[in-house]
Amino acid sequence: MRIDKEVCESEAPVPSMVFRLEPRSGVPTYLQLVHQVEHALRLGYLVHGDQLPRVKDVVASLSINPNTVLKAYRDLEQKGLTIGRPGQGTFIAASPETVGLEQLTSLRRSLASGWLKQAADAGLDEQGTIALFMAALRDFRDSPVESRPARRDGRQRRVGAA
């Protein structure tokens, strides 16, 4: 594939992540990029100090307007997730308030072996499971604050931004 070839041939270090676009999703392109960076941070694919793909590489691989990528990177910087270093690129400056990779793995395992298994045993199909989970999540979010653990201030925790 062309895209892979470009990645290998460019002099830049191996990019920290790969973007993809869903033209039919209705979500503006720049927001798709923002969401994907946030998602990668949450899952631990991106960590503090990682460099985001260079604008010209993103543009060449996705064939999109450079202004779109700049807008996404500006947005991430405004959220305090990244920091732009002139002439070098954009780097991850913070992680969303997340749980370590290990804890994440164990949470995932307990979800799969516990609740998901019970749902499947009860005969729920995939769509039903998703709908039920989303509904429960909404209830949880709307429930009185005292009944669940306190949240730390702000959504993002800055990890030694420069």
Add this chain to the structure above:
Amino acid sequence: MNVVETSGLAKRYRRTWALHDCNLAVPAGRIVALVGPNGAGKTTLLHCAVGLCTATNGSITVLGDLGAGSLEALERVAFVAQDAPLYRYLSVRSMVAVTRNLNSRFDQAQAEERLRGLEIPPDRKVGKLSGGQQAQLALTLALARGPDLLVLDEPLARLDPLARHDFMALVMAAVAASGFSVIFSSHVVSELERFADYLIVLANGRVQMVGDIDDLLTSHKVLSGPAEESDLVGEQFTVVQTRKAARHAELLVRTTGESQLPSGWESDDVSLEELVLAYLRDPSASMLPGPLAPDELEVSEAAR
């Protein structure tokens, strides 16, 4: 600075007016899509901008105040015509040499490096290249001239999906590297948002809609609700398009801010394709801006 500015521009071919009274001011640093049905005057407008035809009435300048087609303008504007004209019987290498000799400004090293990256063999006859490669060669030659404005007439029309992607990737990467402005025409509306951030819609030789794509999208909404209230709701807005069934109506409206909708009405975002088609369907609807605010210009230039 405006990369293209026209005032009362009109062009007549014998008895047919291809363009009437076009007033445009396209800011620099944008990737502009020029959209319209076949025969709308897109090619005529582009030809006027690059100096391939002269206006019957009115004026057109490029890159600030250079007359379109003047020597200085020709130095700084690159144009790739619809059929990517090349000398079919020359080898790729000779084609590069010819272009170098015909231009005062030409970066041969850059052209050769790009062709290597595209894996276009230098000894192959131009006519033996695939359609996609021919388009890429024409584009490479145009880019090697180091233009401040690149004009592309229907660059995607004859390319297959993969060649389209590669062609536009080449354009976008060059823009990211050098920051020049681009105007390209297209009659395909579906993929424009990916490439363009500024839109000009032409229909029947007139400018029907022009503006920053984000602004156009935020200033339009699709409202849907009970048909019997549609006239009442329509009075609050500038209605671009109305679609009515027995009980349900859908209005595409232009709106300046939050308005109070009666209960039972919903407001939705509009897609660029929907918006363009609605304007094209109704020739009397038009969306033309007032003078551009100066700070708006600075923002777009600072974004580079």
